[in-house]
Amino acid sequence: MPLGTDAAGLLLTIDLGALADNWRRLASLSAPAECAAVVKADAYGIGIEAAVPALWRAGCRTFFVALPDEGRRVRVAAPEAAIYVLDGFVADWTPAFVEASLRPVLSTVASISAWADAAPGSPSAIQVDTGMNRLGLSAKEASDLAARPDLLSRIAPEILISHLAAADDERHPANAMQRERLIGIAGAFPDLPLSFANSAGIHLGRSFHFDQVRPGIALYGGEFSRQLPPLRPVATAEARILQIRSAGEGETVGYGAAHRLSRPARIAVLAAGYADGYHRRAGWSDERSGAKVFLRGRSAPLVGRVSMDLIAVDVTEIEDAAEGDWVELFGPNMPLDDVARAGDTIGYELLTQLSRRAGRRYRDAAGER
Numbered sequence: 001m002p003l004g005t006d007a008a009g010l011l012l013t014i015d016l017g018a019l020a021d022n023w024r025r026l027a028s029l030s031a032p033a034e035c036a037a038v039v040k041a042d043a044y045g046i047g048i049e050a051a052v053p054a055l056w057r058a059g060c061r062t063f064f065v066a067l068p069d070e071g072r073r074v075r076v077a078a079p080e081a082a083i084y085v086l087d088g089f090v091a092d093w094t095p096a097f098v099e100a101s102l103r104p105v106l107s108t109v110a111s112i113s114a115w116a117d118a119a120p121g122s123p124s125a126i127q128v129d130t131g132m133n134r135l136g137l138s139a140k141e142a143s144d145l146a147a148r149p150d151l152l153s154r155i156a157p158e159i160l161i162s163h164l165a166a167a168d169d170e171r172h173p174a175n176a177m178q179r180e181r182l183i184g185i186a187g188a189f190p191d192l193p194l195s196f197a198n199s200a201g202i203h204l205g206r207s208f209h210f211d212q213v214r215p216g217i218a219l220y221g222g223e224f225s226r227q228l229p230p231l232r233p234v235a236t237a238e239a240r241i242l243q244i245r246s247a248g249e250g251e252t253v254g255y256g257a258a259h260r261l262s263r264p265a266r267i268a269v270l271a272a273g274y275a276d277g278y279h280r281r282a283g284w285s286d287e288r289s290g291a292k293v294f295l296r297g298r299s300a301p302l303v304g305r306v307s308m309d310l311i312a313v314d315v316t317e318i319e320d321a322a323e324g325d326w327v328e329l330f331g332p333n334m335p336l337d338d339v340a341r342a343g344d345t346i347g348y349e350l351l352t353q354l355s356r357r358a359g360r361r362y363r364d365a366a367g368e369r
C-alpha cells in the first residue's frame, strides 16, 4: 500500500477535478462520438480506485484496461461500466472475465475461438490491425470472420477497434493510410460501431472520431501531440528538502563524482530518487544536462546523478530555500513532459513508473480527501 502522506518522501497530489475536466473537454471535442477512458496501468499511475469513480461521475461509461486484473479493479470502482481488456483473451482468464463481466478486445483467430467457447454470447470487441503491426486481425482474417455469422453471434462483438501508430504527428502520412484501411475492413461489419482515436487521434479531427474515442494520456495531463499543448496537469510530484549544504568550486556532487561544480554552490538534498520512479537519466553530469525542479517561485537544476532515494539540486540562486521545504518535481510549474524528456523518455513512462513508495493524496472539486 502507498504510504500515508505524512511519511512520504515523494508525495503525489492528484487533482481529480482536473481529471474530470480533461475528460469533459475531450468528450465535447469528440461528440457525438462516445468518449471512453483508458485506465490501464493503474490509470497511468494515478490510481484506478480514485480515477474511475471521478471519470464515471463526469459521465464516462466505457473503460479500457490492458489486463483482466486491472479490469476487476475497475469493476469494483464502476459496477455498471462497460470494461474492455485490450490484451484480449486466453482461456486461463475465463474466471476473471466472467466474474467481473469483462469484455475482451479480440485480436487473434485463436482468441476468438477461445472466447466463443468460454462465454458464448458474451460481449466483446474486435481489433483489426491497420498498419501498426501490433495487436489485431489482418484484413484477410477480419473478412473471413465477417463471413461466419455463427461465430460472430457467439463472440457478440459490440465494437470494432483499431489503433493509430503516429497520431502524435498530425502531418504523418500513416494517419490517413490507417484510416482508409479501417474503413475498408469495416465495410464487412456494417452493424459494428468503430473506435479508432487515442488522445492524439481525437485532435486529428472529426473524420478520426467515428463512434467512440479512447483517450489515455490526455486525461492525465500528459503531452499527446507535437503540435498541441497538454490539457490540465493532474499529478503533482513533490519531495522535501532534507538538508542544505555548501560546496566549493571544483568539488563534485553525487555518485561517480560525475558532476563538478564550476562555482561555489548551495546544494539542497531532496527525499526522492529513482526508487520512487523519478528517472535516473534525469540527473546532470559534466557531459549532459538534466531536469529541473521548482521551489519558491523559481526553477533550479539537479546536480549530479539521481540516487535511489535522494536527488541533489542547486539552490544557490534561491536564497530563501530552507530545509523542510517541499519542492515540485513535476506538476503545474514544472511540466511532466519536460522532466520526462530530461530523462530520455515520455510522460507516459514517468507517470506509470511512479512507485508504490510514493505517498498519494487526492483532491477533488470539493477539496482534499
Ligand SMILES: *Cc1c(COP(=O)(O)O)cnc(C)c1O
Pocket (backbone or CB within 6 Å): 038, 040, 086, 162, 163, 197, 198, 199, 200, 214, 215, 216, 217, 218, 224
Ligand atoms: C494505450 C492505448 C490507448 C490510449 O492511448 P493514449 O495515447 O494514452 O491516448 C488507446 N488505445 C489503445 C489500443 C491503447 O493501447
